[in-house]
Amino acid sequence: MGDIKLPKEIQDQIRNMPMLSEVAHRLLILTSDPTHSIGDVLKVIENDVYLTARVIRISNSAVYSRGTEIKSIQRAVMHLGERFVVSVAVSACTGELMTKPLKGYEGPEGSLWAHSLKVAIAAREIAKFTFDNLSPDQAYTAGLLMDIGMSVLSDHLLEDPAKLIKLVDENKASDFIEAERLSSGADHTSIGFEVAEKWNLPDSLSAAINNHHRPGEAPEQFRSLAYTVHLADLIARMSGSGIGIEALAHKLDSNYEKYIKLSKKTIESLIIVVMEEFALIEKSILST
Numbered sequence: 001m002g003d004i005k006l007p008k009e010i011q012d013q014i015r016n017m018p019m020l021s022e023v024a025h026r027l028l029i030l031t032s033d034p035t036h037s038i039g040d041v042l043k044v045i046e047n048d049v050y051l052t053a054r055v056i057r058i059s060n061s062a063v064y065s066r067g068t069e070i071k072s073i074q075r076a077v078m079h080l081g082e083r084f085v086v087s088v089a090v091s092a093c094t095g096e097l098m099t100k101p102l103k104g105y106e107g108p109e110g111s112l113w114a115h116s117l118k119v120a121i122a123a124r125e126i127a128k129f130t131f132d133n134l135s136p137d138q139a140y141t142a143g144l145l146m147d148i149g150m151s152v153l154s155d156h157l158l159e160d161p162a163k164l165i166k167l168v169d170e171n172k173a174s175d176f177i178e179a180e181r182l183s184s185g186a187d188h189t190s191i192g193f194e195v196a197e198k199w200n201l202p203d204s205l206s207a208a209i210n211n212h213h214r215p216g217e218a219p220e221q222f223r224s225l226a227y228t229v230h231l232a233d234l235i236a237r238m239s240g241s242g243i244g245i246e247a248l249a250h251k252l253d254s255n256y257e258k259y260i261k262l263s264k265k266t267i268e269s270l271i272i273v274v275m276e277e278f279a280l281i282e283k284s285i286l287s288t
């Protein structure tokens with residue numbers, strides 16, 4: 001169970017959501033396991049004709065191609081990197097859920113996907129600075145999925161999206177999560193947690209999704225991951241993303257310093273990494 005009991009109509013909506021495809025599910029489980037190899041990832045992708053074709057097509061796009069045509073999935077994955085391939089698989093199987101406009105947050109079409117990709121890239125980089133040597137793959141996947149609950153909650157915030165900000169500004173809610181709860185009886189982290197449970201995602205991912213705005217409340221063994229995606233969220237926002245009214249609404253928990261050693265200078269350089277890598281991915285996806 002998440003932190004709160006969700007209203008019945010939200011529970012029903014989650015129950016009716018499609019399951020992840022077998023391939024996406026296996027890729028998410030694999031990349032959450034720090035001991036996996038690239039060979040394991042290849043074995044999963046090879047079983048999916050559509051994903052194989054899409055990955056090869058992207059690796060031959062104008063952005064990634066370096067003159068020689070790539071014909072095999074092995075070379076394509078080496079060329080693009082396995083994390084990129086995971087994001088293509090998640091995008092292919094979550095489809096509309098990640099890309100639809102989030103009207104309840106005044107977020108345009110594609111804003112959730114763009115923000116999630118930036119969080120994933122930032123989380124992968126931050127993982128390299130964690131005291132417990134968190135797996136960058138695991139951090140990337142957690143970043144990619146952490147806001148999935150917004151896609152559901154958005155449909156229940158339509159009456160007055162600006163109310164969320166007002167509740168925080170007028171100190172009627174202590175933070176944006178509480179404002180969501182006051183407005184709808186639910187918040188996007190608890191909904192995301194229930195979606196992760198429905199999809200049978202690993203406990204590490206469920207915990208990161210459930211606690212990404214209140215990382216101090218994550219179970220101890222997942223707290224480093226929760227702080228990593230929490231900080232990644234902020235870095236993605238500093239790189240210019242965010243979802244409509246929610247973009248500047250969340251606070252940073254500075255206790256991240258107990259889990260991650262990052263200087264101000266490194267944070268600044270990460271913002272640039274996120275912006276550059278995102279621009280490249282966006283271009284490659286648009287051109288295929």
Ligand SMILES: [Fe+2]
Nearest residue numbers: 146147212213
């Ligand atoms: Fe969030």
